[in-house]
Amino acid sequence: ETAVFQTPNYHVTQVGNEVSFNCKQTLGHDTMYWYKQDSKKLLKIMFSYNNKQLIVNETVPRRFSPQSSDKAHLNLRIKSVEPEDSAVYLCASSYRGDYAEQFFGPGTRLTVL
């Protein structure tokens, strides 16, 4: 099956902890993304990454960082979570190019207590 896979599905943690989310795509795409979908369903791009370029949304706090081992994997690390980090984090992939469709994973729901 070719798709975008994310683990875990859910994660509950306390303020100040470090968390890491995994994303893998088997679609052969060269670009991957992380999005944050908040409680109001606003979809905000956090990072886009291919093997040559990392584009960071300038509004993303520095405690967030993407980690990639190869073009099929893009993990997200949050160094010290805050309550406002509670959200669904969606991973996506596409071919590089403006016309490319993005394929989304099922998301990881983070709850920060």
Add this chain to the structure above:
Amino acid sequence: GDSVTQTEGLVTLTEGLPVMLNCTYQSTYSPFLFWYVQHLNEAPKLLLKSFTDNKRPEHQGFHATLHKSSSSFHLQKSSAQLSDSALYYCALSNNRIFFGDGTQLVVKP
């Protein structure tokens, strides 16, 4: 700067009536426009995207026309179905991607 505006946060209508969800954009360069749909507890997925040759994209009864003169890419369907209830995002791509805030469509019997 580049942006996408979806004016309606919530659209509620009765099954069988026509659907129109608004999308306007601002772009430095000539962009590609997309509509993504997200059903409850599912991931967003592509509904349709603009063509480079001014053809009108259609999918599952939905269509949208890119009007560069008015910077719009409104989503339309002639007759709403209960299964169309979902969250719809308009998106723009021109080297970077920008999503609108989304429009929740609720179709009632």
